[in-house]
């Protein structure tokens with residue numbers, strides 16, 4: 001049997017091991033691990049490089065309706081292209097149910113936008129904003145059976161937030177179906193109160209985004225989300241955790257025996273609330289929720305990555321252009337922070353930032369990097385063992401990294417549809433140079449050789465990380 005592709009001479013890393021090994025690929029699948037493989041139609045020499053599972057980014061927003069007159073900067077073509085250049089082979093965007101809309105209808109729209117346009121594989125989480133009896137009783141269970149095995153609920157944003165009773169009812173569907181509920185934890189009433197107070201004092205600059213969404217609002221909601229999950233007796237994912245107090249709540253819940261998956265993101269390691277104070281409204285570039293905090297909270301998030309509290313490191317890529325009337329500087333957003341669209345780009349820089357700041361600087365080892373960015377992502381969201389690791393029988397989704405590459409992050413060299421990067425000017429060591437999706441070389445030595453449409457929608461099973469915990 002001739003192999004289609006052999007990757008030779010590299011250092012392979014999985015979530016548990018780092019070893020020297022060649023990889024043989026046939027029909028898109030890893031079929032051999034060893035030495036002196038072949039013959040093969042093509043051999044890629046990976047000497048001096050790391051050979052890692054393609055990144056899986058389970059927290060990405062693409063083409064999501066974001067309010068009147070506001071347009072997200074990425075569709076599926078630019079969003080997945082950017083993800084690919086950042087070493088990812090699968091991303092999980094959200095499908096937002098708008099009020100009054102059925103989830104099926106929402107999904108039909110997202111699939112139509114994605115079909116034939118993706119450079120990576122994709123799969124969808126559902127955002128439940130209108131948990132009617134029909135949605136809870138019929139739609140959601142049928143969708144879980146069809147492979148949409150995770151949904152997100154919001155505790156904040158008027159029009160999107162669910163009250164506690166609605167969250168309990170949604171969690172109950174998860175308990176019955178085995179699906180996973182992800183929760184955005186911020187106390188909406190507290191935030192609304194603080195926004196009112198800031199406006200009354202005439203404080204409407206971007207910096208107010210941080211002071212109206214304090215740590216206590218996130219900590220309280222994190223505790224409440226896990227308590228609601230405890231009442232229903234269901235696992236829960238706490239997404240985009242930004243601070244030490246919320247981390248402490250997660251540790252306490254786990255000590256009580258609760259099954260909690262937790263995620264943090266690059267913005268909580270690299271940005272602070274001071275970034276929101278930029279001149280001429282530039283702080284709008286850093287408006288995301290929860291907001292960036294301070295150095296102490298950054299350190300707490302690093303600690304959570306190092307000692308194992310965090311299972312997932314995701315981008316929360318939620319891109320809006322800055323200098324654009326449909327983006328951050330929309331007419332209302334340019335006058336008042338509360339109208340600045342919430343979210344920042346980062347799908348392409350997630351892996352290089354964690355590699356450089358985490359692995360190169362000795363905070364986490366290479367296997368922990370792989371676990372946080374690929375293996376756990378696949379396990380939590382029902383893609384494992386087909387994705388997220390390098391093993392016989394797994395999809396040949398592989399990123400070959402030059403661990404010594406020196407780059408300075410410049411938006412001009414990135415591939416998303418935004419017009420800035422929050423990490424502009426950050427010097428990093430290490431970058432993925434060749435990216436392979438299902439055995440097909442998509443990026444070769446930094447150059448795009450794959451085509452849009454090479455990525456496909458992937459239906460998912462239930463979470464194996466949760467199942468493994470009993």
Ligand code: DUC
Nearest residue numbers: 184289316318342343
């Ligand atoms: N929550 C997200 O997960 N992403 C962007 C904005 C938000 O509130």
Ligand code: ZN
Nearest residue numbers: 184239240289
């Ligand atoms: Zn969120």
Ligand code: ZN
Nearest residue numbers: 059061316318
């Ligand atoms: Zn998000």
